[in-house]
Amino acid sequence: xxxxxxxxxxxxxxxxxxxxxxxxxxxxxxxxxxxxxxxxxxxxxxxxxxxxxxxxxxxxxxxxxxxxxxxxxxxxxxxxxxxxxxxxxxxxxxxxxxxxxxxxxxxxxxxxxxxxxxxxxxxxxxxxxxxxxxxxxxxxxxxxxxxxxxxxxxxxxxxxxxxxxxxxxxxxxxxxxxxxxxxxxxxxxxxxxxxxxxxxxxxxxxxxxxxxxxxxxxxxxxxxxxxxxxxxxxxxxxxxxxxxxxxxxxxxxxxxxxxxxxxxxxxxxxxxxxxxxxxxxxxxxxxxxxxxxxxxxxxxxxxxxxxxxxxxxxxxxxxxxxxxxxxxxxxxxxxxxxxxxxxxxxxxxxxxxxxxxxxxxxxxxxxxxxxxxxxxxxxxxxxxxxxxxxxxxxxxxxxxxxxxxxxxxxxxxxxxxxxxxxxxxxxxxxxxxxxxxxxxxxxxxxxxxxxxxxxxxxxxxxxxxx
Amino acid sequence: xxxxxxxxxxxxxxxxxxxxxxxxxxxxxxxxxxxxxxxxxxxxxxxxxxxxxxxxxxxxxxxxxxxxxxxxxxxxxxxxxxxxxxxxxxxxxxxxxxxxxxxxxxxxxxxxxxxxxxxxxxxxxxxxxxxxxxxxxxxxxxxxxxxxxxxxxxxxxxxxxxxxxxxxxxxxxxxxxxxxxxxxxxxxxxxxxxxxxxxxxxxxxxxxxxxxxxxxxxxxxxxxxxxxxxxxxxxxxxxxxxxxxxxxxxxxxxxxxxxxxxxxxxxxxxxxxxxxxxxxxxxxxxxxxxxxxxxxxxxxxxxxxxxxxxxxxxxxxxxxxxxxxxxxxxxxxxxxxxxxxxxxxxxxxxxxxxxxxxxxxxxxxxxxxxxxxxxxxxxxxxxxxxxxxxxxxxxxxxxxxxxxxxxxxxxxxxxxxxxxxxxxxxxxxxxxxxxxxxxxxxxxxxxxxxxxxxxxxxxxxxxxxx
Numbered sequence: 005x006x007x008x009x010x011x012x013x014x015x016x017x018x019x020x021x022x023x024x025x026x027x028x029x030x031x032x033x034x035x036x037x038x039x040x041x042x043x044x045x046x047x048x049x050x051x052x053x054x055x056x057x058x059x060x061x062x063x064x065x066x067x068x069x070x071x072x073x074x075x076x077x078x079x080x081x082x083x084x085x086x087x088x089x090x091x092x093x094x095x096x097x098x099x100x101x102x103x104x105x106x107x108x109x110x111x112x113x114x115x116x117x118x119x120x121x122x123x124x125x126x127x128x129x130x131x132x133x134x135x136x137x138x139x140x141x142x143x144x145x146x147x148x149x150x151x152x153x154x155x156x157x158x159x160x161x162x163x164x165x166x167x168x169x170x171x172x173x174x175x176x177x178x179x180x181x182x183x184x185x186x187x188x189x190x191x192x193x194x195x196x197x198x199x200x201x202x203x204x205x206x207x208x209x210x211x212x213x214x215x216x217x218x219x220x221x222x223x224x225x226x227x228x229x230x231x232x233x234x235x236x237x238x239x240x241x242x243x244x245x246x247x248x249x250x251x252x253x254x255x256x257x258x259x260x261x262x263x264x265x266x267x268x269x270x271x272x273x274x275x276x277x278x279x280x281x282x283x284x285x286x287x288x289x290x291x292x293x294x295x296x297x298x299x300x301x302x303x304x305x306x307x308x309x310x311x312x313x314x315x316x317x318x319x320x321x322x323x324x325x326x327x328x329x330x331x332x333x334x335x336x337x338x339x340x341x342x343x344x345x346x347x348x349x350x351x352x353x354x355x356x357x358x359x360x361x362x363x364x365x366x367x368x369x370x371x372x373x374x375x376x377x378x379x380x381x382x383x384x385x386x387x388x389x390x391x392x393x394x395x396x397x398x399x400x401x402x403x404x405x406x407x408x409x410x411x412x413x414x415x416x417x418x419x420x421x422x423x424x425x426x427x428x429x430x431x432x433x434x435x436x437x438x439x440x441x442x443x444x445x446x447x448x449x450x451x452x453x454x455x456x457x458x459x460x461x462x463x464x465x466x467x468x469x470x
Numbered sequence: 471x472x473x474x475x476x477x478x479x480x481x482x483x484x485x486x487x488x489x490x491x492x493x494x495x496x497x498x499x500x501x502x503x504x505x506x507x508x509x510x511x512x513x514x515x516x517x518x519x520x521x522x523x524x525x526x527x528x529x530x531x532x533x534x535x536x537x538x539x540x541x542x543x544x545x546x547x548x549x550x551x552x553x554x555x556x557x558x559x560x561x562x563x564x565x566x567x568x569x570x571x572x573x574x575x576x577x578x579x580x581x582x583x584x585x586x587x588x589x590x591x592x593x594x595x596x597x598x599x600x601x602x603x604x605x606x607x608x609x610x611x612x613x614x615x616x617x618x619x620x621x622x623x624x625x626x627x628x629x630x631x632x633x634x635x636x637x638x639x640x641x642x643x644x645x646x647x648x649x650x651x652x653x654x655x656x657x658x659x660x661x662x663x664x665x666x667x668x669x670x671x672x673x674x675x676x677x678x679x680x681x682x683x684x685x686x687x688x689x690x691x692x693x694x695x696x697x698x699x700x701x702x703x704x705x706x707x708x709x710x711x712x713x714x715x716x717x718x719x720x721x722x723x724x725x726x727x728x729x730x731x732x733x734x735x736x737x738x739x740x741x742x743x744x745x746x747x748x749x750x751x752x753x754x755x756x757x758x759x760x761x762x763x764x765x766x767x768x769x770x771x772x773x774x775x776x777x778x779x780x781x782x783x784x785x786x787x788x789x790x791x792x793x794x795x796x797x798x799x800x801x802x803x804x805x806x807x808x809x810x811x812x813x814x815x816x817x818x819x820x821x822x823x824x825x826x827x828x829x830x831x832x833x834x835x836x837x838x839x840x841x842x843x844x845x846x847x848x849x850x851x852x853x854x855x856x857x858x859x860x861x862x863x864x865x866x867x868x869x870x871x872x873x874x875x876x877x878x879x880x881x882x883x884x885x886x887x888x889x890x891x892x893x894x895x896x897x898x899x900x901x902x903x904x905x906x907x908x909x910x911x912x913x914x915x916x917x918x919x920x921x922x923x924x925x926x927x928x929x930x931x932x933x934x935x936x
Contacts, residue, residue, distance in 0.1 A: 178911040385651050
């Protein structure tokens with residue numbers, strides 16, 4: 005098959021040089037390693053379709069890859085070298101953009117930061133953003149239904165995808181780029197592909213929703229008694245404005261770790277508080293209330309009645325960035341302080357405050373010496389629940405303890421009707437846990453759909469449900 | 471199987487009396503007729519699950535039914551009497567409602583108007599609404615991804631469903647009622663069930679998003695040169711406010727038919743205009759600009775530069791209702807004036823103005839004597855394209871001409887990258903056209919998914935793709 009590929013598509017699209025392939029065999033955190041004899045880099049949807057048809061004919065598995073920023077090993081080929089990597093990075097064009105229609109059509113390999121810039125160029129904004137925006141791609145973001153820090157207002161990738169172009173496992177091309185606002189011709193193939201992790205076909209382009217550009221933002225940092233107070237503040241704000249875009253909860257010990265390990269950080273408030281919230285409010289028109297004034301007006305009564313213990317609104321863009329830097333540095337600070345297991349989980353929003361506190365207690369009781377704490381997207385019912393080794397932990401703590409800790413956290417999440425994967429997907433990392441904890445109806449549906457669309461199990465083998 | 475059902479579930483849940491079944495064998499417009507030996511009326515999800523499992527065991531097809539308001543024969547059992555009707559109407563409870571969380575959990579048989587009232591009772595609103603709100607049910611609205619007149623701002627049912635509870639064809643229960651805001655455990659089963667028309671399982675309940683209650687609304691009626699001017703006005707408004715909830719386009723001849731056939735109607739404007747638009751703006755807080763003032767402020771420049779020829783803002787709620795009554799009476803007025811074929815279609819929003827004009831010309835040229843015109847949800851790229859018989863048409867005009875007219879309209883829509891079903895679904899009526907006009911990729915995916923989840927083809931046989 006490799007010789008057919010090389011002949012038909014040429015050296016630009018079919019790479020067999022081991023050194024060039026090497027960086028794409030391992031995930032960015034270095035946890036998953038694979039092997040592959042070739043990296044396919046098609047330059048067009050037609051090339052992808054021809055490659056997929058050829059792979060189907062020869063029974064050769066394909067591992068699609070965008071920016072290779074998966075948190076769960078979702079883009080790493082299998083270890084046995086049986087699959088070819090199919091990289092979308094050459095397909096990185098913006099096919100069209102219209103401020104009037106509020107739509108952009110981007111190819112799968114376009115990097116998120118470049119889409120941000122393109123939208124900005126026409127006076128609009130693509131609101132979804134996350135830490136890896138400089139390397140993650142549109143195709144990968146759709147295939148994993150990515151989240152990030154602005155989900156509260158605009159939703160996950162699912163809500164921002166108006167239509168998808170994809171090559172299905174039989175080599176046929178699904179064209180949803182017309183972005184019809186209403187289309188009831190049966191099951192939504194576009195929505196089925198969102199979050200499918202490359203296991204049902206290869207996303208080649210997408211029509212994406214844009215929103216008006218920002219005219220201003222304000223960032224506040226709050227000191228709070230507990231997570232319930234944080235949710236109460238959020239509900240109070242949401243009852244009075246649509247302008248809240250970010251609402252992140254940060255426990256006191258996460259802040260302490262950041263201050264200890266991340267140079268140049270300082271606490272936004274003078275006193276100590278057991279919990280904190282970072283709030284971002286925005287405006288997208290001169291007619292909108294200025295965000296700083298809005299936050300001041302809405303937070304004042306909460307301070308007065310003691311729901312908020314203390315609060316500060318960033319006085320400058322630099323200070324706003326400094327507040328966000330604390331939030332964004334938590335994982336890095338934790339890594340500097342020792343090993344930890346990390347769990348991207350969700351439960352119903354109303355249940356999250358109790359869950360954060362009680363699950364941490366249960367984990368600490370079951371694994372003496374560890375410290376469990378959760379931070380993140382409270383308003384989405386999604387936190388990153390991390391369990392850190394105690395100071396006297398052995399060097400092989402992670403290898404010895406992580407599987408049992410993960411199982412306990414996942415059991416607690418499942419008992420709370422939550423999800424063991426809120427925004428990172430399943431990939432390789434959570435595949436066994438998905439199988440262990442899913443209801444019979446979910447497993448039946450996932451397996452039936454996978455087998456129906458990809459009967460040879462050639463699309464991203466070993467991930468999700470294949 | 472009937473005797474087993476009767477014994478296990480009793481006479482309340484299993485009805486075999488022909489007179490009681492009779493009204494549910496025909497669709498509300500009287501176009502589709504079926505037969506069935508029994509109507510199952512389960513009172514709980516457990517009963518639905520047991521009935522579906524029994525049906526799977528015995529190989530007996532089920533036709534799910536809500537309010538029986540399908541426009542495409544989607545809820546009428548097959549003519550051969552092979553299927554049992556499974557009515558969800560007894561499952562009509564509101565399981566929970568929370569203004570704070572902005573969520574309601576309603577059973578499938580709950581009538582839309584009752585959900586409106588319940589939301590109103592807690593100071594919130596369920597925004598989706600349509601003509602049959604007094605009889606259509608939540609389950610049916612989800613199964614058909616219903617649209618209506620408020621889609622512009624809040625989307626179709628798909629956007630309002632936070633999670634679904636459903637019995638899958640194997641009798642297992644999918645429980646998505648936790649309404650997790652983020653959940654990346656593979657393909658979204660909830661989204662797959664939205665718009666599946668009962669062919670992949672029986673929706674038994676749903677978690678639905680609520681929005682803040684209205685504090686006011688204003689309705690304007692515009693005279694316009696052509697559909698492009700209407701779209702230009704809409705884009706101008708949407709660029710400056712989020713408050714536009716309804717934007718309906720009405721051609722001059724539709725207005726004339728309403729004035730001629732519907733008692734008590736009068737033209738909102740004095741002069742004659744080839745096209746009209748009805749605009750509804752709303753407010754949901756005292757801090758929002760009063761909608762009438764907003765419309766006046768934003769429409770004034772459009773009037774000045776001639777984009778809008780004339781405009782009037784309803785001076786009272788009664789006048790606002792009168793404007794809407796014109797829009798809502800178009801189909802009735804057309805029926806009074808003679809036979810017509812009706813086509814619920816969509817194309818990309820930006821292409822709709824041209825499509826409305828050119829497709830009408832093509833149809834009128836191909837079928838001399840007919841009058842073609844389109845009205846409806848311009849901002850959604852969705853119009854109801856109607857072709858009326860000429861005054862000298864024979865009595866069997868509909869039977870003789872409708873199939874060929876439908877094929878031409880569907881061909882034009884498909885050539886414009888549109889959908890032959892924007893909001894009504896496929897049901898029985900559009901099944902052959904879906905098969906004729908879908909891309910190979912769409913047919914492959916629809917059939918593969920259907921066969922995988924319902925291998926015996928027992929769920930709503932003869933509809934959509936089964």
